[in-house]
Amino acid sequence: MKICVLMKQVPDKNASLKINETGLGIDTSDLTFVTNESDSYALEEALLLKEKNGGEVVVCTLGAEPSLQVVKDALSKGADRGLFLRDDIFDNLDILSLSKVFAAALKDENFDLIFSGLQSDDVGNGQLGLLIAEHLNTSHASLVMQTEMVGDSAIKAKRELENGWFQWTELDFPASLTIQSGINTPRYASLRGIMMMKKKTIDTKSAGDLGISPTSQTSTTKMYIPEKTKETIYVDGSTDDIVSKLVDIFANDIKVL
Amino acid sequence: MKILVYIQRDDNSIGRNSIEALAGAQKFAKESNGQVSAVCFDSNLTAKLTGYNISEVITVDNSALNTYSPLHFIAAMEQVIADTDADVVVFGHSYQVRDWAPRLSARLDAPFISDCVDADGSAGLTGIRQVYQGKINTNICAEGLILMSFQSGAFRSDSIEAGSAPNRNLDVELSAVPSTIRPGEKFKESKGGVDLSRAKVVVSVGRGIGKEENIPLVEELKEVLGAELGSSRPVVDYGWLPHERQVGSSGQVVTPKMYLAIGISGAIQHQVGMKGSDNIVAINKDPNAPIFEISDYGVVGDLFEILPKLSQSIKDYKS
Numbered sequence: 274m275k276i277c278v279l280m281k282q283v284p285d286k287n288a289s290l291k292i293n294e295t296g297l298g299i300d301t302s303d304l305t306f307v308t309n310e311s312d313s314y315a316l317e318e319a320l321l322l323k324e325k326n327g328g329e330v331v332v333c334t335l336g337a338e339p340s341l342q343v344v345k346d347a348l349s350k351g352a353d354r355g356l357f358l359r360d361d362i363f364d365n366l367d368i369l370s371l372s373k374v375f376a377a378a379l380k381d382e383n384f385d386l387i388f389s390g391l392q393s394d395d396v397g398n399g400q401l402g403l404l405i406a407e408h409l410n411t412s413h414a415s416l417v418m419q420t421e422m423v424g425d426s427a428i429k430a431k432r433e434l435e436n437g438w439f440q441w442t443e444l445d446f447p448a449s450l451t452i453q454s455g456i457n458t459p460r461y462a463s464l465r466g467i468m469m470m471k472k473k474t475i476d477t478k479s480a481g482d483l484g485i486s487p488t489s490q491t492s493t494t495k496m497y498i499p500e501k502t503k504e505t506i507y508v509d510g511s512t513d514d515i516v517s518k519l520v521d522i523f524a525n526d527i528k529v530l
Numbered sequence: 531m532k533i534l535v536y537i538q539r540d541d542n543s544i545g546r547n548s549i550e551a552l553a554g555a556q557k558f559a560k561e562s563n564g565q566v567s568a569v570c571f572d573s574n575l576t577a578k579l580t581g582y583n584i585s586e587v588i589t590v591d592n593s594a595l596n597t598y599s600p601l602h603f604i605a606a607m608e609q610v611i612a613d614t615d616a617d618v619v620v621f622g623h624s625y626q627v628r629d630w631a632p633r634l635s636a637r638l639d640a641p642f643i644s645d646c647v648d649a650d651g652s653a654g655l656t657g658i659r660q661v662y663q664g665k666i667n668t669n670i671c672a673e674g675l676i677l678m679s680f681q682s683g684a685f686r687s688d689s690i691e692a693g694s695a696p697n698r699n700l701d702v703e704l705s706a707v708p709s710t711i712r713p714g715e716k717f718k719e720s721k722g723g724v725d726l727s728r729a730k731v732v733v734s735v736g737r738g739i740g741k742e743e744n745i746p747l748v749e750e751l752k753e754v755l756g757a758e759l760g761s762s763r764p765v766v767d768y769g770w771l772p773h774e775r776q777v778g779s780s781g782q783v784v785t786p787k788m789y790l791a792i793g794i795s796g797a798i799q800h801q802v803g804m805k806g807s808d809n810i811v812a813i814n815k816d817p818n819a820p821i822f823e824i825s826d827y828g829v830v831g832d833l834f835e836i837l838p839k840l841s842q843s844i845k846d847y848k849s
Contacts, residue, residue: 284662286663286795287795287816289665289816289817289818290662290665290666290818292666299662299666367641367670368641368642369635369636369639369641369642372636394662394663395661395662396661396662397645397659397660397661397663397798398632398644398645399628399632399644399645400632400635400642400644403629403630403632403633403636404632404633404635404636405636406633406636407632407633407636407637408636411710412710412711413600413629413633413711414629414711415625415628415629416625416628416629432629433625433780434625434626434716435540435624435625435626435779435780437718437719438716438717438718439716439717439718439719440713440714440715440716440717441714442711442712442713442714443711443712443714444710444711444712445710445711453780454763454764454767455763455766455767490639490640490641490672490673490674491641491643491670491671491672491676492670492671492672493668493669493670494656494669494670494671495668495669496661496666496667496668496669497666497667497668498665498666498667499660499664499666499667499823501823502823502824503823503824503825503826505822505825505826505827505828506826506827506828507827507828507829507830508827508828508829509829509830509831512831512832512835512836512839513839515829515831515836516836516839516840516843517843519811519827519829519836519840519843520840520843520844520847522811522827523755523788523844524847526809527787527788527808527809527811528787529730529731529755529787529788530755530844530847530848
């Protein structure tokens with residue numbers, strides 16, 4: 274069984290963000306980057322399947338040079354091989370164009386399964402795994418909470434629906450699944466894993482290597498810090514001040530004491 | 531501008547977030563001097579839809595669409611869009627739409643501007659999206675056919691204009707749709723029966739609590755306030771609290787008199803579950819946390835210092 278995991282590097286959730294000079298992007302100069310949260314769960318699910326059923330796990334990312342770290346971390350945790358899509362013209366592509374880049378890179382690999390996180394913590398389109406499913410004509414399921422093999426050429430996915438509903442969906446191989454956070458417990462890399470990582474292959478591919486020249490169909494016309502819709506009353510001072518003010522607010526303004 | 535709105539069926543009636551999207555589409559039609567039509571895959575919804583101020587209702591009645599099947603929905607919608615020659619196809623951003631609209635986008639090679647909070651119809655249709663966990667907004671537009679979805683609460687369903695619209699039945703051909711995706715029956719997990727929606731006060735905890743061993747700090751505050759305990763998604767994912775405590779798009783929706791958010795950054799998915807609360811009080815160490823955008827009262831500070839003293843002071847006040 275051959276599994277591809279799509280992973281992405283994103284700014285740390287706690288980072289405070291500024292708009293850059295172009296007005297159309299964020300200033301990345303002082304940011305800490307981490308692996309997108311749901312992608313870590315997608316990787317773990319792939320590694321668990323491989324341990325049970327055998328096969329190969331290939332991790333694929335697209336981004337600037339530092340995002341190679343995501344691939345290295347995944348290789349340290351047990352992925353077998355890396356695929357790094359790197360080209361200046363990939364920067365700032367919209368999600369539909371990016372999906373075509375991924376499809377071009379993955380199509381000759383003939384993966385049985387493609388796993389990705391449900392949604393990225395930066396732009397949050399929540400579309401990539403499903404767009405690729407269409408390009409590569411695979412089956413798909415989104416918001417996956419659990420997986421179970423059915424024979425050796427199909428997989429069952431438990432999907433999360435709204436309002437507490439769930440559903441099992443059976444998918445023929447090849448299949449693309451977008452994984453919800455919380456589906457498993459992502460492992461840490463072992464020291465041995467980190468040593469092994471150095472011997473593993475990472476292939477870097479440019480647009481030229483893939484024979485494509487992608488362009489976006491959408492344009493970002495503005496990026497800005499949203500105006501507040503609510504007037505927030507900030508409670509400040511020493512801890513004792515804050516506590517006594519809060520008790521007063523609870524008792525006399527909100528009236529819940 | 532020709533706007534086509536997809537109307538989702540939820541438990542045999544029109545999905546709330548589809549009605550909101552339809553109300554939004556009426557607004558864009560005014561701004562652009564355009565027209566709105568609505569499409570549903572269930573003839574039981576038609577009568578209701580013809581009572582709105584739109585130019586046409588399209589009903590697709592085909593037994594293959596009686597329950598959700600992504601590949602059938604995509605094939606049907608592809609034919610509806612071709613028939614109506616729409617410029618923009620609008621959806622409510624439901625979990626179901628998230629499962630099939632992206633794939634429709636790839637099939638039509640038409641961008642899907644997803645999960646918008648608003649849009650501007652004065653020149654084409656520009657979608658407004660929240661990015662970076664709600665910390666930043668971005669405006670996005672495109673030439674040609676586009677798909678656009680709106681998150682729940684983007685428009686008010688009671689702002690929809692009544693009127694009278696003709697219905698047209700449209701046949702679609704679905705016999706060639708492959709059966710590589712086989713959805714089963716939907717079901718609910720047996721629950722512990724926690725109903726947060728009735729609570730007057732909800733004390734909710736997020737990843738800022740740091741580790742499971744710190745949860746009792748919040749439980750103590752919950753006790754002295756006579757509140758219910760809620761949580762954000764990460765706390766449930768880490769296994770620190772059970773899923774039945776989760777507030778947000780994949781958990782419960784609450785509207786208490788007071789929602790006290792402790793160490794919760796306030797991602798969009800969490801906000802959907804609590805922004806209708808009468809009073810929102812947030813304690814967070816990050817002054818830029820999006821939770822403050824929607825808070826009535828904010829404390830930028832260390833919850834580990836504040837919580838024990840706050841619980842004690844409330845106890846003292848009450849006695």
